[in-house]
Amino acid sequence: MSTPSAEHAHGFTLRRQRAALPWSIAALATVIALVLGIVVIQQSNRPAVAASGAATSEVTGPLRVHYEPAMAGEEKILDFVAEEIAPDHGVEIEAVGIEDSVQSNRAVAEGSIHATIFEHQWYMKQVADANGFELTPTIELYQWAFGLYSTRYDSVEELPDGATLAVPTDLANQGQALWLLDREGLITLDPDIEPRTAKLKDVVDNPRGFEFTEIDLLSMARTLDSVDVAIGYTNLFDAGKVGRDKGILFPDPPRTFASRLIVGTQFADTPETQKLIEVFSDPRLEEYLKTTDDPLVAGVLTPVSAE
Known part of the structure; x- marks a missing residue:
């Protein structure tokens, strides 16, 4: 096949537009620069991540x-x-x-x-x-601080057999109260349970015949006079205007x-x-x-x- 000549019978001349190439390269370079700039900005706005994987970027606001x-x-x-x-x-x-x-x-x-x-x-x-x-x-x-309060007795030793003890209704803090009594030797919990999960049904030995009643934690101070002992947090008794002299036992609470x-x-x-x-x-x-x-x-x- 022969190569067509530059001059055609159509009356116009085909020419190679070599001048457009430098402009195309420049335009492409500009686009690339813009894209790279956007990527850099996006990367700079992302939180830095430490080797441990924890984010370490600056905290703003309270x-x-x-x-x-x-x-x-x-x-x-x-x-x-x-x-x-x-x-x-x-x-x-x-x-x-x-x-x-x-x-x-x-x-x-x-x-x-x-x-x-x-x-x-x-x-x-x-x-x-x-x-x-x-x-x-x-x-x-x-x-x-978590312990026993009483307006009727000055010590645990004074509690009579059959005394009424108020424990929290919520199970998490009821477990803490019963575990406290178990640690002090006042009751015995089922050895097959984890003590912090204890419920009243898990008391397997109650040698002094204590009666238990469940009271909402926030109501302990208000109901103290109606029971022999209430078990709960010192700050809630403080809030209820119960003097700390009414506290009769404050063992160290378990770390858990x-x-x-x-x-x-x-x-x-x-x-x-x-x-x-x-x-x-x-x-x-x-x-x-x-x-x-x-x-x-x-x-x-x-x-x-x-x-």
């Missing part, structure tokens, strides 16, 4: 931490952390009080509140399981019932959670619990026990 309003000492702890510790870690703590434990845990699970400090891991599990919440307990923070910094499971690895763990791990918090003379904290909220 970190909202929930406390139980009926537990006045918890707010005091958050005030101390917000004023004395958080600024040194470059963050702001905002205390949020919600009285409904279901709603507060829902807010943490959904992320509108970053964390809560008002519960131990077993109460958290009880609420989470009942409501389908995904929650994760992290570091231990402090413990609540320590307060935890609890977060929504889906937020466990966020920069906000990592920063909160950093702040609440600061040794100044433990020192504050050991040395404060604030009556809402001293003898009420204590450092985590050894066991």
Whole structure:
């Protein structure tokens, strides 16, 4: 086949447009530069990730931490952390009080509140399981003084056979109360169960014939005069204007019932959670619990026990 000539009978000439090539290369280079620039910007906006996989990007805005309003000492702890510790870690703590434990845990699970400090891991599990919440307990923070109160007797030894003892209705704290009595030799729990899970049906020996009644934890102080002994948290009796001189037994609570910094499971690895763990791990918090003379904290909220 022969090569056609440049001149055709159509009356026009075909020419190679060599001048357009440099413009095309320049345009392509510009597009590539723009794309690379966008990628660089996007990469710079992503949180940095440490070797462990935890996000380490800067936290902006206050970190909202929930406390139980009926537990006045918890707010005091958050005030101390917000004023004395958080600024040194470059963050702001905002205390949020919600009285409904279901709603507060829902807010943490959904992320509108970053964390809560008002519960131990077993109460958290009880609420989470009942409501389908995904929650994760992290570091231990402090413990609540927990013991026996009575307006009728001055010691455990004075309790008569058949005395009426009030224990919490919620199973997590009922387990703590019964375990306390078991450790003090006042009752015996079924040895085949984990003590923290104990229920009244798990009492296998009751040598003094104690009668048990279940009372809502928040109502213990109000009903104290109607029973021989009520078992619960010191701060709730304080809130109910029951003097601490009415406390007749305060053994160290088991470490497993320590307060935890609890977060929504889906937020466990966020920069906000990592920063909160950093702040609440600061040794100044433990020192504050050991040395404060604030009556809402001293003898009420204590450092985590050894066991």
